[in-house]
């Protein structure tokens with residue numbers, strides 16, 4: 381199939397493009413669209429056949445549930461059983477925004493969306509194009525990140541087309557996304573609430589509303605159908621070359637680069653996600669300027685772009701320093717650690 385591209389102004393989306401894209405969603409097709417975090421691949425969340433097309437296009441395993449996007453809270457009642465009080469507090473503070481809340485689902489939500497779980501993950505994206513699309517479609521939109529399964533999430537339309545051109549009906553291209561890492565997924569069916577995936581709303585900010593929250597480190601054992609949040613699974617967010625992590629300081633980064641060189645890597649084979657304030661003599665390394673160390677929001681925005689850009693330069697390994705788990709540093713750590721844990725699959729370490 382040919383993938384239609386609508387170039388669209390993020391601030392005032394062209395109503396004609398939105399109407400066309402919404403029509404495709406209503407007819408059971410797939411449209412990629414920008415959110416404030418990353419691009420999503422949308423289908424009518426209430427149409428099981430349409431949702432299955434998402435899994436096929438992404439080559440995503442059926443056990444990985446999908447977030448349902450709504451444009452305002454009036455759509456919530458048709459999806460969620462007994463909206464918890466805490467949700468209302470979270471919504472008034474963070475919605476629209478990069479927060480996804482897991483709650484008990486109503487029967488109308490197809491099993492294909494939730495991977496058979498009794499819960500549904502809901503979010504209100506903070507992007508005029510996403511909101512206009514959902515409103516025009518008149519249905520909640522199920523949308524995972526618009527990448528092939530396991531790849532770094534797309535923060536531009538080019539990333540989406542690289543992974544999915546010819547597999548989806550269309551894409552609304554409104555330029556690069558702002559937050560750059562995906563939403564925080566918090567499970568409100570647990571006490572205390574559990575962060576299943578750190579993301580655009582930091583743990584610290586969630587705690588201001590929820591009090592104690594726990595960050596899940598591995599899938600809880602009481603889930604038998606599906607998995608609690610496969611964003612937690614290794615082999616996610618990975619470029620096609622190994623990612624090697626350095627403890628978060630300049631001399632550790634230099635040490636790792638030195639080790640690669642001593643294993644036979646040419647400098648031109650080594651890509652570096654390099655904090656701008658750490659730049660010194662680069663000696664032929666392939667450098668992606670990753671913002672200033674400590675400016676986690678800006679580094680989050682450029683993380684996936686950096687991984688994909690370095691991969692395109694044809695490097696044999698990507699080296700990245702690991703931020704501390706503070707603010708959006710936690711989400712960056714999470715994505716980098718998972719990208720690095722895919723190395724055993726490619727098994728290129730020390731083997732340029």
Ligand code: TXA
Pocket residue numbers: 415417418419420421444445446447478480482494497499500501503505523524525526561562563564565576577607608609610611612
């Ligand atoms: O920012 C985002 O969240 C982006 C944009 C497009 O909204 N979406 C996104 O979707 O990252 P995806 O599918 O790549 O990641 C959604 C995460 C997955 O880890 C999934 O397992 C989890 O949310 N999730 C979805 N439904 C769930 C549920 N019912 N229970 C637990 N986890 C769930």
Ligand code: MG
Pocket residue numbers: 524525533
């Ligand atoms: Mg994803």
